[in-house]
Amino acid sequence: MSSKRRTKSTTTPKTEQPRATAEALVERGDPKIFVAIVVWLVIFGAIFFSFKLPNFPVSRADVWQRVPWDLFDLIDPPNPVPAVVSSWGNLSQRVPPLLVATAILLGAWATGQLLLRVVCPDPNRRTSERTFFAFALGLSAWSLITLVLGWFGVLSRELFGGLLALAVLAELGLRIFRRKSAPPNEDADDHWRNYNLWLFIIVPFVLCMLLGALLPSTDFDVLEYHLGGPKEYFQAGRIEMLPHNVYTSFPFGTEMLTLLSMVLLGDWYWGAVAGKVVLMSFGPLTALGIYAAGSRWFSTRAGIYAAAIHLTTPWTYRISTIAYAEGGLTFYLFAALYAVMIGYERFHAAAEVRVPWRPFLLAGLCAGSAMACKYPGVLSVVIPLGIAALALPFTRPGERAEQRGGAIRLGLIFALGTAVTIGPWLIKNTIETGNPVYPLVYSVFGGADWDADLNAKWKHGHSPNTYSPLDLAEKVMDVTVKSDWLSPFLFGLAPLAFLLKSKRRLVIWLWAYVGYLFLTYWIFTHRIDRFWVPLIPVVALLAGVGATWSARLSWRILWIGLFGVVSLYHLTMISGPLSLCGYNAYLIDYPLARQHTEGYYSPGLPKLNRELPPGSKVLCVGNAVVFAAEFPNVYNTVFDYSIFDQWFADKQPGVPAGEWKLRPADEIRRKLHDAGITHIYINWAEILRYRDAGSYGYTDFVTPARFAEMQRMGILGPQWPIKDSSGYGPLDDLSPTQLADVQKWVPSLERSIVMPPENKATAVYQRYQIFPVVKSD
Known part of the structure; x- marks a missing residue:
């Protein structure tokens, strides 16, 4: 290829793909500003590291003290454990889920590349930007493909595998054809070659994310519905409404990728692990988008700094390894924002008046995908970026009628893109429940298997309990300096x-968006910390830009040194033995990992998995975490109708639930027989948690006395003996409300047993009970 042709193929029109350079953007400043910034960073850092971690009994100072020892122990453990427990050799066990995840990601990339050529083609688009948007479209497309085929009961490994392979072959074939017919665009995004130090720092974080995602999950919400819902779909062979688990009527954009992984692997448990790896990719992919955006509008240096800040933030690791929906929501929020920024750039750079509609179609597709991950996406992405689309024509002088026409066109284009990716979920809910956003907005749409009492309970559990200025100040502190998993660089x-x-x-507009995201979190949600996590990539982009404020060598040396040292702190939080960011036994033997995690939030589950006779089916009371259950079961979440009440209570109008009587014994026996129930499992630990002050509440009909009465009626046999100390909880660990509840049940659940590690007599309560159902003659 001639040098003349090479120059032509890599030249970028200013209206399409501006290349910001560090030299063009850097402000050199004066020594006074330099000193002021150093003082600011010292003060901010001192405040940041002075806090104790809200969710753990340690402070950030304690973590600093552990940094060298914990990191050295990762390389050379002081007391080597048997290889069967933790060994690099156990990595071979990770191969099947890793291969499935790789196949999905490769297929999503290929699908997205094909779609991007249609939705928003740009021959001058940089590799990083093209790859970022290709994954955005491809992963969303495969989520929708799984939804549609699953809805029709076509969860076929052969079909899914064939479609993934077809997408890859189509993309590779198109690339080969284009390479032969046209000179290649040699924009290889090779700027990282000049920043090898940054790669050296961030690679351990990405490796930890991958190894963490390859472990079984231990989070309550993830086990209850993020993985529990796909498991039930996989076992049923189709996607259908689960009236006992209201959470599964949410848009399940990310969960469809988990279901796809289960189908391809042919196993719900290890398929869920493969799905976690797919969802983990949202973290690095978001960083790729941050790098591309920073490079496009600020400088390559800003993009690299911003991506590194995002990847080393413990929140990114935590969200990437736990399989929350926030990983996908965060990714698509940034993708939609990125597309809107491209639209604004093209509009103001173009000579003609015509509005650029393709970037806003892309933005709409990404905004709808964000809402498909989680309902709050309508507040954090769809509404603000939809308004941005409508406002674009008015940001340049022109005829008012023409501006209104442009706004209408862009609004419709954005709405069309949004409808394509969120619409199928709204249609599904409308068909199943009559409410497109079930169970929300019940007062407007109503909803099947829902009533005013459940709606009031839901709103009470998912609404802010105060709007005081003091709480606002506290949440500002949480978001900026106090949360366990923040980075001081943000x-x-x-x-x-x-x-x-x-x-x-x-910069002002990006900060305004950050402020909007925080206010919607504070005003409209129940203020769980992960609900504000989607603002992190926007702040990371601003932080990366802030890190380029000066071209002074002294600043660069100081900044790189600070980043390297603080990264050691972050790596200790992520990978250290305190497990401050979640379960991190990276090299543990897989069967042992499954055994270790199956009892999380459900202490009786391991015993049931081991000891239930074949053909058993269990009614779970107070226990909705049944993902690890290897037996058929019936359960309900705390926000659904209580199955125990519906089956066994003789309800009387105006009579409190705690005073209801049991139905006649023959009626109860018949119900248990018709449902095939052979055992009843009661999770008292969870029931106590739900009944605690400020929690969601739990039906008063369920008490130990109720099951004792069912024994006297000849319905239930003797409860299973519990010899393992994990079946008991110290009374000292209970809140006053929980302790009062247990004491009302005396002597049903109270015991005194020898508890490790002190091996001394301890007052405890029984955390669960298991009763066999007496067989009818």
Whole structure:
């Protein structure tokens, strides 16, 4: 290829793909500003590291003290454990889920590349940007493909595998054809070659994410419905309404990728692990988008800094390894924002008045995908970016009628894209329940298997309990400096982005979006910390920009040194033995990992898995975490109708649930027989948690006395003996409300047993009971 042709193929029109350079954006400043910024960082860092971790009995200072020892122990454990427990040799066990995840990601990339050529083609698009949007479209497409085929009961490994392979072959074939017919665009995004130090720092974090995602999950919500729902779909062979688990009527955009993984692997348990790896990819892919955006609008250096800040933030690791929906929501929020920014850039760079509609179609597809991950996406992505689309034509002088026409066109294009990716979920809910956003907005749409009492309980459990200025200040502190899994670089460096005068307008708009995301979190949600996590990539981008405020060598040396040292702190949090970011036995033997985690939040589950006779079916009371259950079961979540009440209570109008009587013995026996129930498992630990002050509440009909009465009626046999200490909980660990509840049940659940590790007599309560159902003659 001639040098002349090479130059032509890599030249980028200013209206399409501007290449920001560090030299063009850097503000050199004066020594006083340098000193002021150093003082700011020292003060911010001192405040940040002065806090104790809200969710753990340690402080950040304690973690610092452990840094060298914990990291050395990762390489050379002081007391080597048997190889069967933890060994690099156990990595071979990870191969099947890793291969399935790789196949899905490769197929999603290929599908997205094909779609991107249609939705928003740009021959001058950089590799990083093209790859980012290809994954955004491809992963969303495969989520929808799984939904549609699953809805029709076609969960076929052969079909899914064939479609994935077809997408890859089509993309590779198209690339080969284009390479022969046209000179290649040699934009290889090779800027990282000049930043090998940053790669050296972030690679351990990505490796930890991968190894963490390859472990069984231990989170309550994940086990209850993020993985539990796909498991039930997989076992049923189709996607259908689960009236006992209201959470599975949410949009399940990310969960469909988990279901796809289960189908391809042919196993619900290890398929869920493969699905976790697919969902883990949202973290690095978001960082790729941050890098691409930073490079496009600020500088390559800003993009690299921002991506590194995002990847080393413990929140990114935590969300990436737990299989929360926030990983997908965060990814699609940033993708939609990125697409809107492209639209604005093209509009203001173009000579003609015509509005650029393709970026807003892409933005709409990503916004709908964000809402398909989690309902709050309508507040955090669809509404604000939809307004941005409508506002675009008015940001440049012109005829008012023409501006209104442009706004209408862009609004419709954005709405069309949004409808394509969230619409199928709304249609599914409308068919199943009559409410497109079930169980929300019950007062408007109603909903099957739902009533005013359940709706009131739901709203009470998912609404803020105060709007006081004090709480607002507290949440600002949580989001900026206090949360366990923050990085000090996020809000320590992001304000410095204002120093870049040439990009101050864009910086102000990005900060405004961050403020909007925080306020919607505080005003409209029940303020669980992960609900504000989607603002992190926007702050990371600003922080990366802030880190480029000066071209001074002294600043670069200081910044790189700070980043390297603090990264050791973050790596200790992520991978250390305190497990501050979640389960991290990276090299554990897989069967042992399954055994270790199957009893999380459900202490009786391991015993049931081991000791139930073949053909058993269990009614679970107070226990909705049944993902690890290897037996047929019936359960309900705390926000669904209580199956125990529906089956066994002789309800009387106006009589409190605690005073209801049991139905006649023959009627109860018949119900148990018709449902095939052979055992009843009661999780008292969870029931106590639900009945605690400020929690969701639990039906008063369920008490130990009720099961004792069922024994006297000849319905239940003797309860299974519990010899393992894990079946008991110290009374000292209970709150006053929980302790009062247990004491009402005396002597049903109270015991005094010898508990490890002190091996002394301890007052405890029985955490669960298991009763066999007496067989009818």
